[in-house]
Amino acid sequence: MKRKTIKFICGGLILVLAVGYLAYAGLKDGWVSYHLQVDEYLSNTKFYSQRVRLCGKVAEDGLVANPGLLSAKFGLVGQTQRIPIAYSGVVPDLFKAGCEVIVEGRRDAAGVFQADVMMTKCASKYDSAEHKKKPEKSS
Amino acid sequence: MTIVLGNYSLCAAVVVAMVAVLVSLAAVLSESTAIRRAARWCIYLMAMLLTISSAALMKAMLDSDFRLKYVADYTERALPIGYKLAAFWAGQQGSLLLWGWLLAVMSVVFAFQHRKRQGPEHDVALATLAVVIGFFAALMVFADPANPFLPNPEAVADGHGLNPLLQDPGMIAHPPTLFVGYAGFTIPFALLIGALITGRLGSDWVAWSRPWALISWLFLGVGIVLGAQWAYVELGWGGYWAWDPVENASLLPWLTATALLHSIVGQRQRGVLKRWTAVLTAGTFILCIFGTYITRSGVVASVHSFGKSPVGTFFQAFLILIVLLSLILMLCRWRALRSERPLESAISRESAFLAGNVLFVLMMLLTLFGTMFPAISPTLSKLPLLRNLFIVQGQSMTLEQPFYNRYVLPPALLAVAIMGFAPLLGYGRMAINSQKLVLSLALPVVLAFVAIGVLLAMGVYSAWALACAVVGAVVVGSIVVDLVRNTRTRQQNTGENAIRSALKLVLGSHQRYGAQLAHAGMMMIVAGIAGSSLYNTSKTLMLKPGASEQVGRYTIRLDGIGQVRGENYTGLEAKVTMTAPSGTHYKLFPQGRMYNKWEQPSSEVAIQTNWREDLYVTFAGAEPDFSVIALKVLVNPLVWWIWAGGIVVTLGGVVCLVPRFARRAVVIETPQPVLAAKSVAVRRVAAGTAR
Structure with a gap:
């Protein structure tokens, strides 16, 4: 009986350690994805040198999409601020002005965010989420 | 008319469900045949009411009756008729109705199957089924937006139409197949609850639940493969599996159910792994409800999930209820659930089952952790110790595919490797007695070396590819060795020629060879996954x-x-x-x-x-x-190979479902009991199923 208890404690301990390690390793290797809001990003210069994911709305004005040339230029707006985005890659089907997108990339010296991954988050015409398209990843 | 009819029969189903629970419990206490029959009829009635509701919704879909909001939301006049029908389960409301209806129909089959059986465990099982069906009916009636019969507030000339992504033949087959699997696991769960409450924990409940578990496992598996294929041909990113929360939601119960099927074999053949069988039965059902919950409540954002709704609260309450109920009942009966004998040898088939169970549960827990990460990360990132690890705090984060590939795939490959060896091992102490085992391992090992050699010669150096090749060679080699060895034994005993002997062997113990076929199919899937993910x-x-x-x-x-x-x-x-x-x-x-x-x-x-x-x-x-x-x-x-493997696994599962007619026939054809027993023994030896 006693041996069994020890076994159980050992098993439990191994499990806890394993899960803890997983969480740690996952964070260290950057398997965890998160996204910053436009304002949050612009207000903290420590993010400028990092490759990050940005979430915001595609500005209504200044949108130039060339799906055949695999590129799009647009402004990404947050609560109060705005950042220019230059995206190269497959333009997702659901991409359009006013829709919410997540872009991944890095800011260049000129202050333009160079993105090579874009996912559309926007619900299309109808609001139930089943109508949403799978976030389209394209790199 | 349709709206009223559909709505009223839903409400009536809720009432009948409550009556069914009361009547079934009365049957437990009174043990009266009449009350028992009444409980059964309540189940039939409930199924009828849900059938009327479903038919009403179906008719509204086909008639493009846009007075129903659901119809207007998911169909349009120009939609091809097949997709009009498929729109039934395109939204949250219709899918809940489908779940409830499927379970009700299966409950009717179950109640009818057990109509002649006496015993309180059946009544408790019926009560459990009524609770689950009642939950789904009540959800639609009381969690307002979940009702498919809500009237459309505005008069419209045409509906919104079905999402183009859902306009694919896969959409017609994938969701209902998955739902049959989800709903089907309620029946083993109901039998478990019956056995736990009444204390009748012998082998009966396991024998009754085996076909249901097997059928549900098959449907779940087919549903997963169909979903993968749909994603592959429709989403356009070139893959079939993205570790999306809802894909994971269907994988979780499949993992525990696979372990469950093997535990059932262990319990039936050797009386071991009884606790595993009980825990896995409850776990699989809970994961099915959990899967429906994360798909249908918006707790984790995904392709399939819907916006946040009060449905989530209902599901949370129900999940807590079933988890607590299962835990308490199992703890109360923990002693009674003890195996009939200890594991006699570390290298035996039952030990292989045990190792498989551990690996499958491990994969399930890892996948569950990853799936729920977006929900738990805001809290995790605020904890004092972990705080510094996160770049941002308090935000929902997602674990990406590399996490799953690194942690879920290695145990999966190990489980597949065990799957290869296990059929060569005997039960109990017999397993390691001989040089026979060493001899049978010779071919798989040689094949493994050949496979490595061929791949290296082809310029394939990836460790994953080589590992998969070794495992594949072992699986195929073991299946061949097993078949040849047992055919030989049979030949020596009966003097038949090789082909006739092999054929009779397979027909005589088709459940064993059905399992082998399913194993071969799994290996094809592994090969397909390895090839397509490593070398695209x-x-x-x-x-x-x-x-x-x-x-x-x-x-x-x-x-x-x-x-x-x-x-x-x-x-x-x-x-x-x-x-x-x-x-x-x-x-x-x-x-x-x-x-x-x-x-x-x-x-x-x-x-x-x-x-x-x-x-x-x-x-x-x-x-x-x-x-x-x-x-x-x-x-x-x-x-x-993935799609072909899916078909082979399914075929194997279907073969396992065919009941064992042969043995019964043997007993009937021999009049004297002594001779009969002898004859069975001889035939078992001949069939290679002797223990």
């Missing part, structure tokens, strides 16, 4: 008409662009020719479609498939004057 080539091209470019071994040429028109869409079609080094041409026609009811374009993938590799071309975009077209081109090796 992907390239995004910008092509002018007439231009060509190289992708892997193939030359891809854009011949031109044409217009296409369907019943409810118009679009562009790229005419593409892919030329292999051998000079073989393949014509592919990927399309970019605009559906009448949808603002955004939707791409239609073109796939050329054979057993070696798939050519996969997606229409990625076009300039307004069609001067340049963007195409995404993938060459995916061995994908065909």
Whole structure:
């Protein structure tokens, strides 16, 4: 009986350690994805040198999409601020002005965010989420 | 009329469910046959009411009755009839109705099957089924937006139409298949609760629940493969599995159910793993409800999930209820659930089952952790110790695919390896007694070396690919050795020729060989996954008409662009020719479609498939004057093996479902009991199933 208890404690301990390690390793290797809001990003210069994911709305004005040339230029707006985005890659089907997108990339010296991954988050015409398209990843 | 009828029968179903629970419990206490019959009839009535509701919704769909909000939300007049029917389960409300209805129908089959059986465990099982069906009916009636019969507030001439992504044959088959699997696991769970409450924990409840668990496992598996195929042909990113929360939601119960099927074998053959059987039965059902919950409540964002709704609260309450109920009952009966004997040897088939169980549960926990990470990360990132690890705090984060690939795949490969060896092992102490085992391992080991040699010669150096090849060789080798060995034994005993002997062997113990067939199918799936994920080539091209470019071994040429028109869409079609080094041409026609009811374009993938590799071309975009077209081109090796493996696993499962007629026949045909017993023993030896 006693041996069994020890076994159980050992098993439990191994499990806890394993899960803890997983969480740690996952964070260290950057398997965890998160996204910053436009304002949050612009207000903290420590993010400028990092490759990050940005979430915001595609500005209504200044949108130039060339799906055949695999590129799009647009402004990404947050609560109060705005950042220019230059995206190269497959333009997702659901991409359009006013829709919410997540872009991944890095800011260049000129202050333009160079993105090579874009996912559309926007619900299309109808609001139930089943109508949403799978976030389209394209790199 | 339809609205009223559908609504009223839903409400009536809730009432009947409550009555059914009370009557079933009364039957437990009174043990009266009449009350027992009444409980059964309550189940029949409930199924009838839900059938009326479903038929009403179906009719409204076919008639394009847009007075129903659900019909207006998911269909349009121009929608092809098949998709009008499929729209039944395109939304949250319809899927809940489908779940409840499927379970009600299965409960009718179950109640009818057990109509002659006496015993309180059946009554408790019926009560459990009534609670679950009642939960789904009540959900639709009380969690307001979940009701499929809500009237449309505005009068409309035409509906919104079905999402183009869902307009695929896969959409007709995938959700209902999955739901049959989800709902089906309620019956083993109900039998478990019956056994736990009444204390009748012998082998009966396991024997009764085995076919239900097997059927549900099959449907769940087929549903998962259909879903993977739908994603592959429809979503256009060239993969079939993205570790999306809802994909995971269907995988979780499949993992525990696979372990459950093996525990059931262990319990029936040797009386071991009883606690595992009980825990896995409850766990699988809980994960099915959990899967429905995360799919249908919006707790984790995903392709399939719907916006947040009060449905989530109902599901949380129900989940807590069933988890607590299962835990308390199992703790109370923990002693009674003890195995009849300890594990006698570390190298035996039952130990292999145990190891498999541990691995499957481990995979399940890891997948669950990853799936729930977006929900738990805001809290995790605020904890004092972990705080510094996160760049941002308090935000929902997602674990990406590498996490799953690194942690879930190794135990999976190990489980597949055990799957290869286990059938060669005997039960109990017999397992390691002999040089026989060493002899039987010879062929698999030789095959493994050959496989490594061939792959290295082909220039394949990836550790994953080599590991998969070794495991594959072991699995195939073991199946062959097992078959040959048992055929030999049978031949020596009966003097038959080899072919006749092998045939009779397989027919005589078809459940064992059905399992072997399923194992072979699993191996095909593993090969397909390894090939397509390790050796795919992907390239995004910008092509002018007439231009060509190289992708892997193939030359891809854009011949031109044409217009296409369907019943409810118009679009562009790229005419593409892919030329292999051998000079073989393949014509592919990927399309970019605009559906009448949808603002955004939707791409239609073109796939050329054979057993070696798939050519996969997606229409990625076009300039307004069609001067340049963007195409995404993938060459995916061995994908065909995944779908073929799915079919083989299913066939194997179906073979396992066929009851054992042969043995019964033996007992009947021999009049004297002593002789009969002897004859059975002889036949068992002959059939190679002797223990």
